[in-house]
Amino acid sequence: MITDEMLYEAAKEVNQALVRQWEELPWEEHVFSKSFERKMRRLIHRTKYQLLYRILKQAACLVLVLLLGCASVLTVHADSREAVIDWIQRMMYYRDAGYLVEQVEDIHPCFVLDDIPAGYEEAKEQYLKTVKSKNMDEKAFELESMRYLASLDDMNSGIRRKYAFQQILDLEVARIDGEICLINEEQLVEGKITSIGGAAIDQIWAVVEQIFPVSNQSSAVFFAPYLRFDDILRLAGVETENNVITVSWENESEQQSADFSLLPYEDYKKLHAAPRSDMISYKRMDAVFYLKTDYLDLNRDLDDVCTALSAAIAQGCTDVIIDVCGDSGGDSNAYLELLKTMDMQAASYTVYSRLLGSGKCRMEEDNRIVQTNSALRLMVLSDEHTSGSAANFCVLVKDSGLGQLVGRPSSLSPSSYGYGPSFTLPNTGLEGVISSKYWQRPDADADPDSLEMDVTVPYGEDILFYALELLQNRN
């Protein structure tokens, strides 16, 4: 009769024999496929956090038991109570941080397109390390999460702020030629800002770059005004208690300074609200058809514009200016409709969609054939506030050779990430969006990060004025 003891002994011998055999085996010098490597990277990552969650859960249970057991001590000793609460909070934030990292790496296409930004890994490590080791409130956690997400260099992935900025410094700034400048009421440059509240402007800008996805010159221009927010100033070491902050700037080597108020954001918005404009308007100026858009949709307004544009062309109009400065976008098909009215057709973007839960991307290509119209001269005006479909429209015009771009590039990169599912962090309930698609500009060889303008208009200059002058000189 075989006993368990005999089996224990024999099994040990068998394992030794097998190990000897496996060690002598010539192990295949196999180069694993990219798909395998990607899956394994994901698995290693997941394992790390699954283990962590489990351990944290166990730890949380233990704490609960300890809490109940030590309730009497905790009710008497405030310090102990505080330490335990801090500890539980840290665990909760750490769990959310791990969840966020997992979501990002499971959804964002950059991880399967070999396009992981250079600073991403470091930012991730720093994020997890900070959340794990530092006591913070939910607002601070939110800022840390923004800092981490900023490392994706993607303007469409981020947190929907639960703790919106409360105050803003009441002054106008713009980033011009890499410098933060003070802008006066006439939109003219007063000078280069050197410090705010005693903190050097470089120090403040470094915080902006950490918190927001500043990845190129256009996004730097876009995010420059954000340096006025209270949280950013505080993170840069500016004292914001008394609501008046001294700003220093230099103009042709002359140093100047003045006090500016820190206003509640709602008050600031009321004070500086831009006048409401029509979503779409047009004007006929002799042989020029000028169209201004703030948002374009497939609706009756667009039909009216297309009819007017069509009529103008039929009556001999040879120049069309489409002004998308400040246009926040809309339906991309609406912009294509405008081109169609001018007998033009643009090339299409190549879209890479990350297949959820997979290490692959699906490529979608439209292969539209470019159609130009030599009888018409198209000029598209844009600035750093042009975004969404309007920004894409500029790229299509440029890459398809349909017309001239005049002004300043959009803060959105010509090839960019976007359109993704939203996420909710399990403990804090913070919400956000992670891009799941990548739009590659039609000219795949062109710079994916910046759109080159045919005519660049300096900040503070009237772009339409420039365009009209160009037309006049051309004629």
Add this chain to the structure above:
Amino acid sequence: MLLYLQMIDTEEEKTKFEQIYWKYRRLMFTVALQVLHNMEDAEDVVQSSFIKIAENIPKIGAVDSPKTMGYIVTIVKNRAIDVYRKKARQNTVELCEKVASDTEYSGDNELAKQILKLPEKYRSVILLKYYHGYTTREIAGILNITEANASKIDQRAKEKLQKSLEREDVL
């Protein structure tokens, strides 16, 4: 303090999985390829085996130990055989017997010799139970079979061993 200890454990375990991955992935691929003769299938098997290893990582001992190597090869080989079975059911018996008879043993433990002659699944159950110390339920999870099936295999393996030893006049 507790948090720090927990974090240290986690780091160790993370390192352990990664160490296992880098140390054994080639061996695992070799074992899977021997069974399947197809690189893509072998990679799939290695990957799914790592998922199983990840699930059981807290129970795995030192990365370099013969026990860990034995455990890992048991998983990958069984998974490879499962895949092979799905693809070519008619060859299963021959394959299992062939795989089982490959190992040389020069010791004098007769029972060990007979265990080595068992078909792969039978041998795996014996090793997982008597060498690695897993329960029947755990073995079922590792080998992707039902608990009842694992129990039946265990019982049949022992019956086979009993008969073999009787035939060899050892018992």
